[in-house]
Structure formats: structure tokens, C-alpha cells
Amino acid sequence: MPATESGGETSRNPGRFLLDLSVRHSLLILIAILFAVFSIAEPNTFPTVNNLRGIALNQSVSALLALAVLIVVVTGEFDLSVGYVLGFAAVLAADLSMSSKVGLAGVVALVLTLLAGAAIGLISGTLTARFRINSLIATLGVGLAVSGLSVGVSGGQTLSGGMPHTFVDLARTKILGLESVVWIVLAVAVALYLVLVKTPLGRKMYATGGSEGVARMVGIRTRLLKAGAFAAAGAIAALAGVLQLGLSGAANPTYGSNLLLTAFAAVFLGSTTVRPGYFNVWGTVLAVVLLAIGFSGLSLMGVAFWVEPVFDGVALIIGVLLSRSETRAVLANK
Amino acid sequence: MAETSSPARVGRPGPSPQKPRLAARAVSVTFGGVTVLRDAAIEVAGGEILGLLGANGSGKSTLVKFLTGVYRADPGAALTVNDATVAVDSYGPSRARSVGVRVVHQEAPLIGQMTVAETIALDVGFPTRGSLIQGRRLRSEAKRILAAAGVELDPDRVASSLSAGDRAALSLALALADVDPARAVLILDEATASLSTADAERFLDRVRAEVDDGLAAIMVTHRLPEVRRYCDRAMVLSDGEVAAAGPAAEFDERRLLRAMVGRHPREREVEPAAPATTADLDRGGGELRATGLRGHGIHGVDFTLARGEILGVGGRAEGGASELLRMVAGIDPRDGGEVELDGVAVPAGGPRPALRRGIAYISPDRLSEGGVPNMTIAENLILPQVDGYWMKSRRAKADVERMIELLDVRPADPDALFGTLSGGNQQKVLISRWLLMDPRVLVLDDPTAGVDPNTRELLFSLFRRSADEGLSIVIRSTEPDQLARLCDRVIVLRDGAVVEEITGGLEHTEEISLATYA
Numbered sequence: 001m002p003a004t005e006s007g008g009e010t011s012r013n014p015g016r017f018l019l020d021l022s023v024r025h026s027l028l029i030l031i032a033i034l035f036a037v038f039s040i041a042e043p044n045t046f047p048t049v050n051n052l053r054g055i056a057l058n059q060s061v062s063a064l065l066a067l068a069v070l071i072v073v074v075t076g077e078f079d080l081s082v083g084y085v086l087g088f089a090a091v092l093a094a095d096l097s098m099s100s101k102v103g104l105a106g107v108v109a110l111v112l113t114l115l116a117g118a119a120i121g122l123i124s125g126t127l128t129a130r131f132r133i134n135s136l137i138a139t140l141g142v143g144l145a146v147s148g149l150s151v152g153v154s155g156g157q158t159l160s161g162g163m164p165h166t167f168v169d170l171a172r173t174k175i176l177g178l179e180s181v182v183w184i185v186l187a188v189a190v191a192l193y194l195v196l197v198k199t200p201l202g203r204k205m206y207a208t209g210g211s212e213g214v215a216r217m218v219g220i221r222t223r224l225l226k227a228g229a230f231a232a233a234g235a236i237a238a239l240a241g242v243l244q245l246g247l248s249g250a251a252n253p254t255y256g257s258n259l260l261l262t263a264f265a266a267v268f269l270g271s272t273t274v275r276p277g278y279f280n281v282w283g284t285v286l287a288v289v290l291l292a293i294g295f296s297g298l299s300l301m302g303v304a305f306w307v308e309p310v311f312d313g314v315a316l317i318i319g320v321l322l323s324r325s326e327t328r329a330v331l332a333n334k
Numbered sequence: 335m336a337e338t339s340s341p342a343r344v345g346r347p348g349p350s351p352q353k354p355r356l357a358a359r360a361v362s363v364t365f366g367g368v369t370v371l372r373d374a375a376i377e378v379a380g381g382e383i384l385g386l387l388g389a390n391g392s393g394k395s396t397l398v399k400f401l402t403g404v405y406r407a408d409p410g411a412a413l414t415v416n417d418a419t420v421a422v423d424s425y426g427p428s429r430a431r432s433v434g435v436r437v438v439h440q441e442a443p444l445i446g447q448m449t450v451a452e453t454i455a456l457d458v459g460f461p462t463r464g465s466l467i468q469g470r471r472l473r474s475e476a477k478r479i480l481a482a483a484g485v486e487l488d489p490d491r492v493a494s495s496l497s498a499g500d501r502a503a504l505s506l507a508l509a510l511a512d513v514d515p516a517r518a519v520l521i522l523d524e525a526t527a528s529l530s531t532a533d534a535e536r537f538l539d540r541v542r543a544e545v546d547d548g549l550a551a552i553m554v555t556h557r558l559p560e561v562r563r564y565c566d567r568a569m570v571l572s573d574g575e576v577a578a579a580g581p582a583a584e585f586d587e588r589r590l591l592r593a594m595v596g597r598h599p600r601e602r603e604v605e606p607a608a609p610a611t612t613a614d615l616d617r618g619g620g621e622l623r624a625t626g627l628r629g630h631g632i633h634g635v636d637f638t639l640a641r642g643e644i645l646g647v648g649g650r651a652e653g654g655a656s657e658l659l660r661m662v663a664g665i666d667p668r669d670g671g672e673v674e675l676d677g678v679a680v681p682a683g684g685p686r687p688a689l690r691r692g693i694a695y696i697s698p699d700r701l702s703e704g705g706v707p708n709m710t711i712a713e714n715l716i717l718p719q720v721d722g723y724w725m726k727s728r729r730a731k732a733d734v735e736r737m738i739e740l741l742d743v744r745p746a747d748p749d750a751l752f753g754t755l756s757g758g759n760q761q762k763v764l765i766s767r768w769l770l771m772d773p774r775v776l777v778l779d780d781p782t783a784g785v786d787p788n789t790r791e792l793l794f795s796l797f798r799r800s801a802d803e804g805l806s807i808v809i810r811s812t813e814p815d816q817l818a819r820l821c822d823r824v825i826v827l828r829d830g831a832v833v834e835e836i837t838g839g840l841e842h843t844e845e846i847s848l849a850t851y852a
Binding site: 199200203204206207210211213214215216217218219220221277278 | 685695707709718724
């Protein structure tokens with residue numbers, strides 16, 4: 001087979017090699033460019049410790065939600081309910097711990113909320129894996145139901161005050177100059193990276209997402225795996241909700257659903273880099289950072305708030321277009 | 335060098351008996367600096383079928399894709415169709431169609447819930463009045479096109495209900511729709527690879543009839559008997575170059591294999607696998623025993639498989655052989671019956687219980703039930719034992735390299751993506767995956783479909799060697815001669831029941847064929 005001749009490797013030109021390298025690190029390069037541009041344009045406000053810490057703080061919940069989306073997407077399914085689970089978890093944790101309501105200890109409320117998130121994920125997972133409902137439909141249904149529950153638990157109001165300090169401590173304790181929420185997100189990302197890339201479990205998840213039929217044929221328990229992925233995503237989304245509660249000190253039942261599309265955008269944008277063609281942890285995290293820096297810089301330059309989702313959407317489409325091999329080929333030949 | 339009996343030179347198939355309908359010269363195709371087709375030439379005249387042979391990855395598909403306008407050739411290529419020069423740099427699929435080049439692929443791309451008539455209309459256009467589809471004319475047009483190709487099919491049947499033979503016939507009718515046989519060139523791109531021998535014959539008989547009416551045809555196939563029976567001339571590609579050409583009748587298995595591999599010492603020439611010997615098999619205490627299997631069109635099948643035995647399962651495509659294999663390997667549930675290994679029942683219920691007991695299954699569907707396309711060769715190889723290989727990356731690497739070497743997987747790169755491999759190499763990866771697991775029983779459903787003869791011989795001798803070392807093998811094939819050659823014993827299924835049990839050995843080919851197609 002001629003394609004295997006040793007000439008294949010050596011005839012690769014250095015330009016193509018650089019191009020491959022730049023695709024692998026495209027988001028990192030873009031982040032650096034944006035950072036430089038905004039630092040020059042807004043030298044007094046953009047490259048400051050305060051602004052960067054603000055970006056990290058604001059984006060930690062989005063990043064966590066994107067990681068929840070990622071777990072399920074790796075196995076070849078979609079979970080649209082994670083945004084609603086986030087909102088529900090914030091409300092539930094508040095409701096369980098407020099002295100005027102159930103009044104449980106903060107840690108107990110936290111554990112119960114994470115379990116509730118996992119249970120909701122498990123329902124979506126069972127509907128998808130066991131009853132073979134298309135995951136988009138199953139999680140749309142579950143998400144809608146959960147959004148209703150959020151309103152039911154909260155009475156349709158933003159809950160605040162009378163909560164134990166647990167949630168604020170969880171999110172805002174300073175460690176090495178950064179709020180704990182940032183460290184929690186990094187810890188989840190590292191753990192998820194290790195599981196996905198370094199363990200047999202991760203290999204099985206990617207195999208299931210790559211071809212469920214094949215995975216089943218080699219003896220992988222694909223249904224269990226998918227149900228597990230949904231449950232993990234539910235728990236992580238619930239953690240994001242609790243952290244949001246700790247950051248803002250209040251639980252808004254409608255918060256979270258508006259983060260959903262951006263989280264999906266980050267996961268897909270992330271799949272164009274680091275390990276192009278595969279959904280991956282660091283690509284996802286870099287995508288969240290890119291979108292955050294882009295928006296932060298733009299808003300410091302005075303653009304209106306509605307530009308954020310426009311920026312996110314356009315960035316996703318351009319990113320995916322640029323990562324296509326045809327596009328790369330065209331660029332390489334020019 | 336070139337394997338030609340006539341004075342024809344390298345890169346030139348023997349001269350056509352008449353003026354060529356289609357002639358291409360100096361066709362080279364390069365992808366990213368790698369030349370996959372080098373200075374190939376091909377000619378075909380009206381009234382003849384040219385057989386195009388070669389190993390997986392030899393450049394056959396590339397040449398076909400050039401002729402059908404899918405791939406661009408490098409500058410310098412020349413193409414004439416019906417004596418008119420065709421501009422190669424603007425030659426695309428629709429241009430190919432308009433100059434009269436039609437193609438039938440291995441798998442007809444049909445939309446399951448559409449009827450035959452609608453499928454045809456998708457290609458030739460829906461008859462409409464105003465902007466509404468006229469149902470009656472839709473059917474009559476379909477009937478006309480089917481009849482023109484000599485295909486008998488009910489235009490109201492739903493595509494998903496068609497058998498493999500029907501689908502191939504429909505593809506042929508679509509390819510021949512509204513062409514003038516005196517100006518067209520039909521290309522069969524492994525169109526018979528997934529057909530049983532009987533369906534393939536019916537299909538090729540129709541093609542032959544069209545060719546006798548003046549059509550020109552190029553036929554890509556791995557089946558040498560088809561070439562000898564239906565083709566006028568044949569040419570063999572090897573490593574992107576024309577390695578041999580001449581009258582089809584002059585090609586026998588040996589000469590073909592030599593032409594396919596002869597140019598490159600790197601390519602291992604494989605001795606044709608030794609024929610089965612039945613003498614020294616221990617028949618006492620069958621290792622695998624199936625009793626009263628039923629379900630999925632199987633109505634009570636019993637068989638035993640001794641340790642180290644190769645059992646062939648023959649029969650027509652719809653006879654139940656595939657279903658039986660799936661049931662034995664636990665893939666599909668069974669309505670009744672038992673499968674025992676060493677006297678211990680193997681529970682039904684997914685592949686896991688069977689795999690645990692050492693029963694491995696290879697599906698004919700390599701992409702959706704074989705390997706994960708976007709994972710590498712190495713990842714696919716160790717996938718069933720990924721838990722066992724955890725933290726043992728050095729052992730995994732060594733095992734992967736050993737299997738790649740043993741089965742001569744090309745490219746020999748553990749990091750190549752499974753989806754980018756040719757069909758034969760995908761099959762090698764799948765077989766090595768299970769051999770690596772050291773199974774007790776290997777269940778193979780049509781493992782040589784779409785696999786070139788050289789690879790087939792490599793696989794067969796590997797099966798034979800593994801069986802001699804104690805592996806028991808159940809293998810289904812649509813080709814009776816292959817079963818006869820490889821197997822110790824062959825059972826033939828019809829309508830979900832065993833109708834014949836035949837001892838293996840080449841001399842029994844006839845018997846197996848008769849039992850299959852009686």
C-alpha cells in the first residue's frame with residue numbers, strides 16, 4: 001500500500017507540520033492573541049489582577065457546567081437538562097438549609113443536593129440507555145420537569161438570607177490568592193482528564209461514543225456506562241448550582257438554563273483543539289477561557305451586554321469551520 | 335516485472351478487440367505527497383467486460399474514483415470517452431454521468447422507508463404536474479426503468495424490505511436508467527462482494543446481457559471465478575501500477591496472486607492455505623455443543639464443534655447462517671435451545687457472557703459492529719481487554735506490535751485510525767483483536783468479504799494454524815469453494831434448519847454448492 005511507504009512521513013513539509021501544531025493549540029494561540037489585543041486596547045482595565053480574577057470567578061460555574069456536558073457527550077449522547085439541574089440544585093440547597101425552611105446543616109444539604117443531581121441524571125440515563133429514548137428528547141423532558149420543580153421548591157422567588165455559611169465558604173475561601181471555586185473546578189477538570197484519558201473507564205466511554213455497537217460487541221457494558229455518565233453529569237451540574245449559590249448568596253430558580261447553550265458551545269469548540277476531533281477536557285476548559293476573555297475585553301471596550309452570546313455563537317461556528325480538514329487543506333495550499 | 339503473456343508493455347493493458355469506448359492514459363493520483371496511483375492506463379470497448387483486480391489498497395478504488403469523477407488526477411492524465419477528449423481538470427461526478435460513465439457500488443445507498451419507485455425517482459427526477467408528484471406516472475416510470483435493465487421488482491416495495499440481491503439489482507437498474515448501451519460505460523465497484531454466489535451470478539448474468547447489447551463494463555472484484563466466467567480481459571494493479579493484463583481466461587489463482595504481490599518483495603506472498611484434513615480430529619466429547627437452537631428464523635439447529643475443528647456454515651444469505659452464528663456467540667437472544675462449552679451452559683444475553691467463556695464473534699459489519707472508526711489500531715486491538723492492560727502500556731505496545739507484524743496490517747502504524755484502513759486491513763485488526771484474547775471458540779461471519787485473495791490466504795493459513803493449536807472455529811461464507819478448502823466439516827442451512835452435513839476438502843465443493851443452491 002503506497003500510503004504506508006516511508007516517504008509519507010518525510011515528504012511532509014514543514015509548513016504542514018506547523019499548521020498541524022497550530023491547530024492542536026489553536027485556542028491557546030487565540031487566547032494569547034486576544035489577551036495581547038485587549039491589553040493594548042485597554043491597558044488600565046483589562047490586564048489587571050482584579051479583572052482576571054473576576055473572569056476566573058465568573059466563569060468557574062460555566063466551566064463546571066461545560067464539564068458536565070462533556071461527560072455525556074463523550075459517550076455519544078446529549079444532556080440538555082444540566083442547565084436546569086444547576087438552577088434546581090441552587091434552589092434545593094437553599095431551601096434545605098434555610099432556617100426559615102427545612103433548616104438542615106449546610107453539609108447535609110450539600111450532600112443531599114448532589115445526590116438529587118445524580119438521581120436526576122440517572123433518570124435521564126435510564127430513559128436513554130434502558131428505554132432507548134433519544135437523549136435529546138429524554139433530557140429535554142427531564143429538563144422541563146426539573147425547571148418546574150425549581151419553581152415549586154422556591155415558590156418562584158429568588159431565595160436568599162438565613163443560610164448557613166457552608167456554601168459561601170465552599171465557593172469563596174481564598175487559597176493561594178484565588179477563590180476556592182476556581183480550585184474546585186480545576187480539581188474536577190484534572191480528575192475528569194485522568195479518568196477520560198488515563199483509565200480503562202475513559203477508553204470505554206470514548207469507545208461507546210465512537211461506536212456503541214462495537215463497544216457492546218467487545219463486552220463493554222454500554223448501558224451502564226451511559227447511565228453512569230448521565231448521573232455524574234447531574235452531580236457535577238448540581239455542584240455547579242451549589243457553587244453559584246455560594247458565590248451570589250442567593251438562589252435564582254431560572255439561573256442555569258441560560259448557561260446551557262454556552263456550555264455546549266464550549267464543549268464543541270473545545271473538540272477542535274488539544275486533541276482535535278475528540279471531545280476533551282482541556283479543549284473545553286480553554287474554550288470557556290477564550291469565550292470569557294473575548295467577552296471581558298469587549299465589554300471593557302464598551303460593547304453592549306447582548307454582544308456576549310453573539311460573540312460566543314460566532315466564535316463556535318468559526319472555530320468549528322477552521323478545524324475542518326478541508327479548510328486546513330485550503331489554507332495549506334494558499 | 336509485468337506479468338503479460340502478450341507483447342503488451344507495463345502500464346498498458348492488452349489492446350481491446352475494438353475501438354475503445356473509454357480510454358484513460360497516464361493517470362496518477364497523489365494525496366498529500368503520497369502517490370497512490372502511478373501512470374495507470376485503462377481501456378474498455380463496447381461489448382466487453384474488463385476485470386480489474388488487485389490487493390486491498392493497490393489503487394483499484396482510486397482508479398475507479400478517477401473514472402467516476404470523485405478524485406482528480408494529477409496533471410498529464412488523458413481521458414477519452416466515445417472518441418471525445420474529456421477535460422480531466424474539470425471532470426467531476428456529474429460530468430462523468432453526462433458522458434455516460436455509470437457506477438454500481440458495493441452497498442447501494444438506499445433510504446430505508448422509501449419505495450423502489452421513489453428511490454428511482456430520487457435519481458431520475460419525480461414526475462410532477464404543477465409541483466405535485468404524480469403517483470401513477472411515478473410507478474410507470476419506475477416499471478419502465480426496471481424493465482429496461484431486465485430487473486423484476488415491485489415498484490411499491492419498501493427499500494428496507496429488499497434482500498441483498500434485490501438491492502444490487504435495483505442499483506444496476508438505477509445505473510443503467512436512460513443510458514444508451516452503445517455509448518455508456520458501466521463500472522461495477524465490488525458490486526458483488528456482499529452477495530451470495532447465486533445472487534452474484536444472477537446479477538452478473540444481467541450485466542453480461544447488457545454488455546452483449548453493446549455496453550462497455552469495468553468490473554472490480556476479488557472473486558477470480560467471476561473474472562474467468564464473465565470478463566473478456568483482466569488487469570491487475572499492484573502498488574498503484576498496472577502489474578499484469580491479458581485475456582481473462584489466462585488468469586488462474588497462482589498467476590493472479592503473483593501479479594498482485596510480485597513487484598514488491600516487502601509484500602509477503604502467502605502459500606495457499608493447506609486443505610483441511612479430517613483424520614486426526616478427536617471427535618469424542620464435542621467441545622462446543624448447540625442443541626435445539628431456535629429464534630430469529632432458526633428452527634431447531636444442533637451441532638457440535640470439537641476442539642481444534644473448523645466448522646463451516648453455508649447456505650444462502652437468507653438461510654439463517656448469520657443468525658445462527660449470532661445466537662451461538664450470544665449476540666442475539668434465542669427463543670429456545672442450549673449452547674454448552676465443555677458441558678457448561680453459556681447463558682444467552684449479550685456478548686459478555688459468551689466472551690467471558692472465550693467465545694469471540696466477528697461480525698460482517700466491520701464499521702458498526704467491528705472497530706471504532708475514530709480510534710487507533712492499538713486502541714481497537716486492546717479494547718476488549720482494556721482493564722487488563724491498565725498501567726501495562728509497555729506490554730500493550732509489545733502485544734499490538736506483535737499482532738500487526740503477525741497479520742501484516744498495513745499501515746503498520748499502531749496510531750493509524752481504524753476508519754482510515756482498507757477493508758482487508760480492518761478485518762486483520764479485528765481478527766488480531768480476538769486472537770490476542772486467546773479465545774476458545776472463534777465465530778466468524780463471512781470474514782473474507784471484500785478481502786483480496788492474498789489477504790484471504792493469509793487469514794486462512796492463520797485460522798488453520800490456530801485450529802491446530804486448539805482453537806475451535808465456526809465460519810460462514812457465501813463461497814462454497816472457500817468453505818470446502820478451509821473447513822473440516824460444513825453444515826448447510828436452509829430455512830433455518832441444517833439440510834446437509836458434509837466433510838470438508840476441496841473435492842466436496844460441488845456437494846456444498848448443490849446443497850446450498852438446490
